[in-house]
Each structure stands twice: as C-alpha cells, then as structure tokens.
Amino acid sequence: xxxxxxxxxxxxxxxxxxxxxxxxxxxxxxxxxxxxxxxxxxxxxxxxxxxxxxxxxxxxxxxxxxxxxxxxxxxxxxxxxxxxxxxxxxxxxxxxxxxxxxxxxxxxxxxxxxxxxxxxxxxxxxxxxxxxxxxxxxxxxxxxxxxxxxxxxxxxxxxxxxxxxxxxxxxxxxxxxxxxxxxxxxxxxxxxxxxxxxxxxxxxxxxxxxxxxxxxxxxxxxxxxxxxxxxxxxxxxxxxxxxxxxxxxxxxxxxxxxxxxxxxxxxxxxxxxxxxxxxxxxxxxxxxxxxxxxxxxxxxxxxxxxxxxxx
Ligand SMILES: [Ca+2]
Ligand SMILES: [Ca+2]
Numbered sequence: 001x002x003x004x005x006x007x008x009x010x011x012x013x014x015x016x017x018x019x020x021x022x023x024x025x026x027x028x029x030x031x032x033x034x035x036x037x038x039x040x041x042x043x044x045x046x047x048x049x050x051x052x053x054x055x056x057x058x059x060x061x062x063x064x065x066x067x068x069x070x071x072x073x074x075x076x077x078x079x080x081x082x083x084x085x086x087x088x089x090x091x092x093x094x095x096x097x098x099x100x101x102x103x104x105x106x107x108x109x110x111x112x113x114x115x116x117x118x119x120x121x122x123x124x125x126x127x128x129x130x131x132x133x134x135x136x137x138x139x140x141x142x143x144x145x146x147x148x149x150x151x152x153x154x155x156x157x158x159x160x161x162x163x164x165x166x167x168x169x170x171x172x173x174x175x176x177x178x179x180x181x182x183x184x185x186x187x188x189x190x191x192x193x194x195x196x197x198x199x200x201x202x203x204x205x206x207x208x209x210x211x212x213x214x215x216x217x218x219x220x221x222x223x224x225x226x227x228x229x230x231x232x233x234x235x236x237x238x239x240x241x242x243x244x245x246x247x248x249x250x251x252x253x254x255x256x257x258x259x260x261x262x263x264x265x266x267x268x269x270x271x272x273x274x275x276x277x278x279x280x281x282x283x284x285x286x287x288x289x290x291x292x293x294x295x296x297x298x299x300x301x302x303x304x305x306x307x308x309x310x311x
Contacts, residue, residue: 048284055092056277059099060290063275064299067101071297077103077270078218078245095281103270104291106219107203108227110145110184111177112211118151118176121211123262125156131227135197144188151175161188178204180305201227205272205291206302214267217252218245229261271295276307 066083074081089098108131112124125142132139140159147160153175155162163172165188174183181204184190201223207213215224222237232240236257249266252258275290291303 045283048282049286051093051095051281052279052284052286053288055095055097055279055281056286056288058092059097059277059279060275060292060301063099063101063273064292064301067273067292067294067299068297071294076218076245076247076268077105077216080245083273084219089278093281095279097277097279099275099277102274102276103216103219104203104205104272104274105214105216105267105270106221106224107201108215108224109207109213110202110204111149111207112213113142113146114149114151114177115211116207118149120146120150120156124211127227127262130230131201131223134223134226135201137194137197138189141187141189141194145184145190148173148187149175149177177207180204180303182305203274206293208271212265214271215265216267216270217249218268219270228265229257231260232257273299 063083070077070081070083078084083101084103086100087098089096091097108128110128113120113128115121125146128145129139129142132142143155143157143159144161144165146156147162150156153162154160155165161173166172169186171186174186178184181195181199184195184198184204185192201221205213215228217225217240222234222241225237225240226232226234229236236255240255246268248268249263252263252266271294273292273294275292277286277288277290279286279288285308287307289303289305289307290301292299293302294300
C-alpha cells in the first residue's frame with residue numbers, strides 16, 4: 001500500500017491534538033476538583049458562621065429577658081446582681097458560646113462631650129481630662145476629641161484638631177457625635193494602646209438628657225468617681241465603695257469630697273448594657289457586641305457590632 005505522504009502528516013497532527021486535549025482535560029479536571037473542594041469548604045464555613053451568629057443572637061435574647069426581669073425585681077443595679085456575674089462558656093450543639101454583660105452607666109459616655117446642639121460642654125471636657133490624667137493618658141487628646149465631635153471648625157483649646165490637622169488622611173473630622181467605639185480610631189492621637197487603656201472607663205452610646213448620661217455609683221470605677229469629684233482621692237473612693245450597693249444618692253451630699261462635684265449626674269441604676277458574645281462553631285469564631293437600652297421594663301437592642309470573625 002502506498003501511503004499518501006499527507007496521511008502520516010495528518011496522523012501526526014491528530015496525535016498532537018489528542019495529547020493537547022488530554023492535557024487540557026487533565027488540567028480542567030484538577031481545577032474542577034480543587035474548586036469543588038473550595039466550594040464545599042466555603043459552604044461549610046458559611047454554615048458554621050450562620051450557626052455562630054444564631055448562637056450569639058440566642059445569647060442576646062436570653063440577656064434581654066434577664067435584664068427585663070431584673071428591672072422588675074430590683075430598683076437598683078449593682079455588681080452583685082446576677083446579670084453582672086461572669087458565666088462560663090456553655091456548649092450548644094457542637095459549638096461553644098460565651099457572653100459577658102457590663103452596664104454602660106459605669107463609664108463616661110464620650111458623646112457627653114458635646115450637647116445636643118453640637119457645642120462642647122466644658123464640665124464634661126474637664127471631667128474627661130481628669131480621667132485621662134488618672135489613667136496616665138495625655139489629656140491634650142481630649143481637645144482633638146472635642147473638635148471631632150463639635151459642629152464648628154474652630155480648634156478647641158491649644159491641642160484642638162479640626163480639618164486642617166487631618167490633611168494627611170483621606171477623611172475629615174465628623175463634627176458630630178460618635179456612632180461606635182471603633183470610630184475613635186480615626187481621631188488624631190487615639191492609637192490602639194491608648195484605646196485599650198480607655199476601654200476601662202469610657203463608652204460610646206447615644207447621648208441622653210442633652211449630654212448628661214447618668215453614672216451609676218453602684219457599678220462605676222474609682223477613676224470615674226474621682227473624675228466626677230475633683231476633691232475625692234482614691235482612699236475616699238474605696239471607702240465609699242465599701243458600702244455599695246446604695247439605694248439612692250442622697251448620702252453623698254454630706255461627704256466632704258462632694259463639693260465641686262456634679263451630683264446631678266449620679267444614679268443608682270443603669271439604663272444601658274453592653275453584651276459581648278463569643279461563639280465558636282467548627283471553623284467559625286465570631287465575636288459581637290450589642291448595646292441594649294432598657295427603658296422601663298423593656299430592653300431594646302440599639303446597636304450591634306461585629307468585633308471580629310475568622311475561619
Ligand atoms: Ca471645634
Ligand atoms: Ca469640629
């Protein structure tokens with residue numbers, strides 16, 4: 001048989017095509033298997049995250065009921081009450097959920113620095129500066145914080161910081177109250193370390209009563225107390241705390257350190273609570289913070305913030 005010269009050539013081409021096809025199919029199959037694996041992982045991650053989120057929501061529902069019941073049981077809020085106790089993490093299904101509650105009224109509300117009209121409140125500024133000094137944080141930072149929140153564009157005090165001080169950033173000052181704790185990171189000078197220190201005495205919550213959020217003497221810290229009362233020292237504060245919980249604030253009037261302090265801000269109960277949850281399900285690790293506002297005997301969720309999550 002005489003082979004046409006083109007025939008061998010054609011077979012050669014066909015072989016190369018087959019080999020190329022095999023190579024392509026093999027690559028595709030490997031990619032597809034990898035993608036399948038990734039999408040299975042993705043679905044299972046989403047499932048874990050969903051379960052973690054639902055566990056966190058269950059915990060918050062439980063604490064809402066807890067706090068509602070608490071307001072029916074007692075007129076005061078103190079650290080020896082059940083809501084303030086640390087609970088051990090408890091298992092749900094194949095996950096783990098833990099939650100801690102702190103009343104927000106033990107802390108200075110950053111939003112009190114300005115009144116409802118957006119004007120700095122000097123008494124609050126001085127109180128916050130005293131608090132910074134007690135914690136060994138530079139009190140000049142308070143000026144920058146005031147400017148971030150006050151509605152004018154005039155620097156407040158020697159260390160004020162309006163827009164011109166943010167020229168290196170791609171954002172401007174807010175000129176309004178804060179919506180969340182994480183916003184503080186944007187304010188000039190408030191670095192991670194400082195914020196960690198301040199977390200022990202400050203909170204960010206909607207301002208009430210024109211920027212005069214109540215401080216609960218049954219839950220607040222020595223430093224917060226001393227910041228309200230410039231004539232009080234640490235021993236006075238500790239002595240005063242030994243008789244907690246208080247049923248009312250009247251006894252303070254007669255104490256020598258009370259002079260010059262702002263008594264009208266004090267309270268023996270709390271109306272806002274921060275619940276922090278941590279849920280672990282499979283590979284999902286979800287941390288959230290909720291802010292509950294309790295008016296009368298009803299606790300409403302007014303803010304929910306995802307603090308962190310990872311797989
Ligand atoms: Ca200003
Ligand atoms: Ca301003």
